[in-house]
Amino acid sequence: MKLHVTHRTEYTYDAPIRSLVQSLRLWPSEFDGQDVHAWNVGIEGTAVERGAAFRDGAGDWIETVSARDVSQLAIVIAGEVETRDLTGVVRGLREKVPPQAYLRPSNMTRLNQDLRELAQDAVSGIDDELSRAHALSRAVASAIVYTPGSTEADTTATQALEMGKGVCQDQTHAVIAVARAVGMPGRYVVGYLHATSDGTTHQASHAWAEIWVEGLGWVGFDAANGCCPDEKYIRLGSGLDAHAAAPIRGRSLGGGLEDMSVDVRVLDEQQQQQ
Template sequence: MRLRITHHTVYDYERPVSFGVQSLRVTPSVFEGQKVIDWQVDMGDTSEAGAGYRDGAGDWVQLWTIHGPISKVPVRIEGEVVTTDLAGVLRGHREVIHPMVYLQTTKMTEPDEALRDLAAGPEQGLGDLDLAHALSHLVHEKVAYRTGVTNGLSTAAEVLAAGGGVCQDHAHVLMAVARARGLPARYVSGYLHADAEGNIHEAAHAWAEIHVGGLGWVGFDAANATCPNDLYVRTGSGLDSRDAAPIRGVTAMGGAEKLEVTVAVSRVEA
């Protein structure tokens, strides 16, 4: 499937920014499931692209420098990607970090008693793949998709207690229970053209990847009860949403900030 992505973000600062450095992890991943046709990132006339590098997880990171004073900083991401359905398997992705690194918990994914109880649900003795599917199914059942229930700082424990959340929250809960059962798991950021019901997605998306013996990394989108297919575009990964943030950095001055975000993922007919 050929998908066109338009992702525009404007940072509106309380006070003008005199200087800043941003780290962008927004370039589609390189693996057999997707091929970039065109991809452009721009931060306006007051910003300058710096060094870029591929990190140990195989993600492309681009540094940008902001030269102020400026009150609004735009980030424009546009491009086209051809995707292939690999049933969630991250085939052909080159990285050097050992999967066992992703067994470590973070503040966002630290399991409490309720998460450990949820993780214990699937029977013992299941193979890695069956266990991963069972855990994803449980998270989908226990965490309803509801906006306004959580925020960007909500932990997996808080999400499970609330019984609802958005895609970021489903990913954190699934990662927490997978790690509790000894399966390495990580957070993945990217885009989704449409959900399981065919509703067009108008925001960036997130899901989890679980390392499965014999297959490697396999994606699980517990929010939509599916594995990523050709409707998905993968851009980056990390230990949790903070670690995998598409845009992060530091600014001098600026103060409080507001965000305006528009995302469109459309299918391009051949």
């Protein structure tokens, strides 16, 4: 499936920022599930210096940028990726980080008794690891109902479970937490999704979990849509949680209040030609 992506993230400040540094994880992963035919990450609105660029231990390409006296800044992505359905298996990704590293806790995925009980109930009587992973994702989807606008960027898995609702970020954090509760490494993945199961196009980037399954490797689970990632997904990168895997991370010095707007379009070939 050929997917065309346009993604614009624009920042405006009511007083100029004296200095700004950002780390960008905005390039599609290199693995068997996708081939990048074209991809450009441009920056508009101010003079920007591009700094270090490297591939980290998880296989993600990262670049740093910096700027001074910033009143407005836009990061603009345009690209084409050909994807294929590997039933969620992340095959061919070159990475150096061992799976056990993703058993570490983070603030967003920290376990409590309720998450532990949810995990144990989900896998009770299931011995096969892949089946256990599917059961964990289903349990989270039932316990945390997808509800747009119901949580904040810093909501943790335990808080979302207590409320019983959340967005894809919250469900992903909870899947990671319950996987870790039963000894299965889990990590947070960011990327793009062409459409929901009913055909509605997405207007933002998407998140899902990957769980390490012995004999298969990393396998993706999207609790929000009740499926494993297929040809409708473009994978960008991963981390312990949403903060670590964020496509754009930055620090600024001085200046006023920030306003951010995001527009994402993921179209297939037929939509692109219309």
